[in-house]
Amino acid sequence: MGRNKNAVIITASPRKNSGSKKAALFFAETAGLNPELIDINRVFARPCIACGRCADVFRCFQKDGVQGVIDKIKKASPVIIASPVYFTGVPGPLKIFIDRNQPVWEEYMKKKGGKKGARKKRGIIILTAENAAKKHFLPAERELRSLFAVHGIKTEAVIRISGAEKEGVACGRSVARRLEKAAGLRGKRPRGAG
Numbered sequence: 001m002g003r004n005k006n007a008v009i010i011t012a013s014p015r016k017n018s019g020s021k022k023a024a025l026f027f028a029e030t031a032g033l034n035p036e037l038i039d040i041n042r043v044f045a046r047p048c049i050a051c052g053r054c055a056d057v058f059r060c061f062q063k064d065g066v067q068g069v070i071d072k073i074k075k076a077s078p079v080i081i082a083s084p085v086y087f088t089g090v091p092g093p094l095k096i097f098i099d100r101n102q103p104v105w106e107e108y109m110k111k112k113g114g115k116k117g118a119r120k121k122r123g124i125i126i127l128t129a130e131n132a133a134k135k136h137f138l139p140a141e142r143e144l145r146s147l148f149a150v151h152g153i154k155t156e157a158v159i160r161i162s163g164a165e166k167e168g169v170a171c172g173r174s175v176a177r178r179l180e181k182a183a184g185l186r187g188k189r190p191r192g193a194g
């Protein structure tokens with residue numbers, strides 16, 4: 001992927017020895033990225049109150065840490081989101097952050113009519129769960145794909161890692177191989193890879 005100062009990793013696990021974070025760091029290192037790390041649990045974020053005001057101004061009136069992260073996503077590529085699966089979805093703090101992207105959705109609908117258009121920015125989704133069944137990952141995956149879409153980010157890879165309940169075990173050999181492949185080290189290199 002080439003060394004890229006604009007890469008951002010957003011992590012969502014509250015655990016110190018998080019498997020999803022480990023996997024994201026391994027991916028970034030393998031891809032030769034130099035990402036900024038954002039722990040969404042440390043971003044002060046109030047929930048969306050569905051007031052609708054952002055429909056006109058494309059900004060939320062609430063003053064907290066959310067807009068700063070949105071601005072970083074707007075400038076970044078690739079954007080890597082690494083999250084554990086909770087009740088098949090994403091953990092609360094990440095969900096609160098996703099909902100607060102409603103101003104970005106409003107702008108996307110107004111300017112592009114919701115059409116995909118050319119997505120030049122790249123996104124990687126890394127999800128960890130205990131269960132291996134795909135259905136355990138899908139709601140979280142859909143939410144994150146939807147977040148990427150409104151930001152004009154193409155989801156380039158989704159890496160689902162199971163058996164991750166025990167702290168820090170998410171990066172065995174077969175997982176590492178999948179992360180390496182997504183990073184462009186094995187097999188087909190992703191588009192735009194340097």
Ligand SMILES: Cc1cc2nc3c(=O)[nH]c(=O)nc-3n(C[C@H](O)[C@H](O)[C@H](O)COP(=O)(O)O)c2cc1C
Nearest residue numbers: 013018019020084085086087088128129130131165
């Ligand atoms: C509140 C909560 C809900 C969870 N729900 C699921 C689930 O629906 N399916 C599943 O396979 N694992 C579930 N798990 C297990 C976590 O996904 C697993 O511990 C996590 O992926 C580990 O990633 P981390 O080390 O990055 O935190 C849940 C864990 C917690 C704490």
